[in-house]
Amino acid sequence: MKNDKDKSSKNAGKGNLSRRGFLRGAGLTTAGTVMLNSSVLAFESQPATGKAFGPDAVTIEMKVNGELKSLIVEPRTTLATALRDHLGLTGTKVVCDRGACSACTVWLDGRPVNSCMTLALDVGSRPVETIEGLAEGNELHPLQEAFIEHDASQCGYCTPGMIMSAAHLLKTNPNPTLQDVKKATRGNLCRCGTYPHVFKATLAAAKKMK
Amino acid sequence: MNRFSWYEAKSVEDALKNANTTLSEELYSPSNEAAFFKSGGIDVLDFLKEGLISPKTIVNVRDIPGMDKIEHEHNEGMTIGANVTLAEIEHHPDVAINFPALQMAVAHAATPQLRNMSTIAGNLAQRTRCWYFRSVDHQCFRKNGDRCFARHSETGQNEGHAIINNGSCVSVHASSIATALLALKASVVIQGGDMKKKVVSIEDFFVSPMQDISRENILGKKDLITEIKVPAPSANTKSFYIKQVARESYDWSLADVAVVAEMKGNTCVDITIALGAAAPTPIRSYEAEKILKGEQLNDMSITKAAEKAMEVARPLSKNGYKIPLFKSIIVRALSELI
Numbered sequence: 351m352k353n354d355k356d357k358s359s360k361n362a363g364k365g366n367l368s369r370r371g372f373l374r375g376a377g378l379t380t381a382g383t384v385m386l387n388s389s390v391l392a393f394e395s396q397p398a399t400g401k402a403f404g405p406d407a408v409t410i411e412m413k414v415n416g417e418l419k420s421l422i423v424e425p426r427t428t429l430a431t432a433l434r435d436h437l438g439l440t441g442t443k444v445v446c447d448r449g450a451c452s453a454c455t456v457w458l459d460g461r462p463v464n465s466c467m468t469l470a471l472d473v474g475s476r477p478v479e480t481i482e483g484l485a486e487g488n489e490l491h492p493l494q495e496a497f498i499e500h501d502a503s504q505c506g507y508c509t510p511g512m513i514m515s516a517a518h519l520l521k522t523n524p525n526p527t528l529q530d531v532k533k534a535t536r537g538n539l540c541r542c543g544t545y546p547h548v549f550k551a552t553l554a555a556a557k558k559m560k
Numbered sequence: 561m562n563r564f565s566w567y568e569a570k571s572v573e574d575a576l577k578n579a580n581t582t583l584s585e586e587l588y589s590p591s592n593e594a595a596f597f598k599s600g601g602i603d604v605l606d607f608l609k610e611g612l613i614s615p616k617t618i619v620n621v622r623d624i625p626g627m628d629k630i631e632h633e634h635n636e637g638m639t640i641g642a643n644v645t646l647a648e649i650e651h652h653p654d655v656a657i658n659f660p661a662l663q664m665a666v667a668h669a670a671t672p673q674l675r676n677m678s679t680i681a682g683n684l685a686q687r688t689r690c691w692y693f694r695s696v697d698h699q700c701f702r703k704n705g706d707r708c709f710a711r712h713s714e715t716g717q718n719e720g721h722a723i724i725n726n727g728s729c730v731s732v733h734a735s736s737i738a739t740a741l742l743a744l745k746a747s748v749v750i751q752g753g754d755m756k757k758k759v760v761s762i763e764d765f766f767v768s769p770m771q772d773i774s775r776e777n778i779l780g781k782k783d784l785i786t787e788i789k790v791p792a793p794s795a796n797t798k799s800f801y802i803k804q805v806a807r808e809s810y811d812w813s814l815a816d817v818a819v820v821a822e823m824k825g826n827t828c829v830d831i832t833i834a835l836g837a838a839a840p841t842p843i844r845s846y847e848a849e850k851i852l853k854g855e856q857l858n859d860m861s862i863t864k865a866a867e868k869a870m871e872v873a874r875p876l877s878k879n880g881y882k883i884p885l886f887k888s889i890i891v892r893a894l895s896e897l898i
């Protein structure tokens with residue numbers, strides 16, 4: 351996980367033509383073109399009371415991991431898509447795309463939500479925290495360290511969501527029991543069956559963080 | 561998912577002015593002009609992602625000011641704003657103290673993530689999870705089609721379907737929270753397009769497929785739920801809720817029951833017993849209630865009530881197991897009242 355993260359941030363910095371970097375660039379160009387038409391459209395159809403947006407892309411601002419980002423999204427764009435394809439934050443994974451596995455868990459206004467079932471326009475001024483925001487610079491979050499130590503990740507698809515659920519528990523309850531950990535990660539499905547390791551890692555991290 | 565516009569409603573009136581249909585009406589007879597409400601958006605997005613529905617506009621009611629409060633008055637009871645999330649109900653201290661059955665039902669619905677997003681109004685207005693209904697390849701009765709796929713005795717995958725009132729569509733209602741609200745005699749406050757307020761009991765809010773196959777609740781084109789009211793329990797009231805699922809972590813209900821009883825010692829003065837995932841709507845078992853009203857609650861009377869509750873059951877080809885399952889959770893829930 352650490353390697354993957356290092357690589358993608360390096361690529362982003364140097365404009366290296368990795369697959370991810372390319373997709374990111376391509377995405378922005380198309381969206382940018384759409385935006386020119388839509389800002390005019392959105393303006394004209396604006397009634398006196400509420401506000402209408404779309405169906406073409408509109409520019410929104412989103413606070414992600416403490417930074418204010420400007421992005422251009424259609425009303426149908428989910429938060430998961432906005433994070434992954436528009437902001438290049440591919441740490442958040444999409445697996446079921448229906449709210450049933452929690453792989454896509456991020457924090458919205460400090461609470462875990464499914465980013466695949468949240469529309470980007472719904473975020474508004476509420477802050478978003480993703481797996482990328484958990485580490486402090488090069489220093490991993492104690493829970494991330496514990497996941498490595500306890501071998502709590504196999505294929506890794508569920509891992510970012512699992513960590514965001516468990517990290518939220520540690521933020522709100524410094525002395526969790528095994529039952530608390532199970533409850534907090536109840537929505538997170540892991541097809542590789544890492545559950546016992548996830549539970550151990552979370553309890554170990556709780557101890558370390560005291 | 562089709563492209564759609566987003567209307568950010570600023571008030572109840574504004575929302576009503578800008579909606580022209582319900583998700584259910586659009587599903588039954590599609591137009592190219594649909595504009596309907598979205599709150600938490602979980603069920604709406606599910607339909608959009610499956611390609612079951614292509615609205616022109618989504619009217620977002622999620623951020624209308626004043627619709628996200630829980631208020632509690634000892635004599636009156638509790639008023640839950642339409643946009644209150646399931647997580648907010650789950651963690652509200654007044655809910656756990658006064659309405660344990662509701663707290664338990666909410667805490668066992670969906671996942672922690674979904675409870676942070678789903679609203680109580682959206683939960684009550686969500687559609688059935690019957691997999692044929694949710695599949696674009698199956699034009700069932702509820703989508704203006706000509707059959708119920710689940711009913712078929714050989715090919716019907718009807719393990720999760722109805723054992724009671726299953727003469728038409730055999731789906732069960734998806735809200736396990738409604739079971740508790742029914743037992744607690746809650747009501748739904750609806751603001752119509754004419755800005756008139758209607759207060760409807762939970763029992764009358766849900767519509768059975770025999771009454772109208774195209775819908776599961778009474779909400780019309782311009783009907784916005786503004787709040788849910790749960791009346792104050794009389795003194796010495798106890799309540800309990802049990803949801804049986806296929807796995808420990810989280811799942812849709814196979815069978816759930818809520819019981820609310822006014823007790824005098826071990827005598828049951830008054831009682832409501834509500835069943836979820838038994839019929840196309842959440843239902844009360846009036847027959848079982850009758851057996852216990854004015855009687856001592858003990859092993860014998862409780863078992864008799866559970867047997868009675870299942871007398872009306874007519875299982876389909878693959879859901880006979882629900883009968884012993886219901887009997888067992890009804891007995892367990894009633895035992896908690898003693």
Ligand SMILES: Cc1cc2nc3c(=O)[nH]c(=O)nc-3n(C[C@H](O)[C@H](O)[C@H](O)COP(=O)(O)OP(=O)(O)OC[C@H]3O[C@@H](n4cnc5c(N)ncnc54)[C@H](O)[C@@H]3O)c2cc1C
Nearest residue numbers: 597599600601602603604669670679682683685735736785
């Ligand atoms: C994997 C999964 C598991 C789940 N498990 C359970 C469970 O065990 N038990 C359970 O009860 N639920 C369960 N749910 C349902 C979930 O918790 C939500 O309650 C539900 O999906 C809809 O809530 P929402 O706020 O997102 O509604 P939305 O999707 O926004 O709306 C749902 C419907 O209500 C209408 N609507 C919304 N607000 C209003 C209003 N104010 N007035 C009138 N109409 C309105 C919309 O037009 C739409 O038709 C589960 C969902 C998923 C995806």
Ligand code: FES
Nearest residue numbers: 445446447452466
């Ligand atoms: S990808 Fe969002 S819940 Fe599965």
Ligand code: FES
Nearest residue numbers: 504508540541542
């Ligand atoms: S590690 Fe593979 S799904 Fe969890």
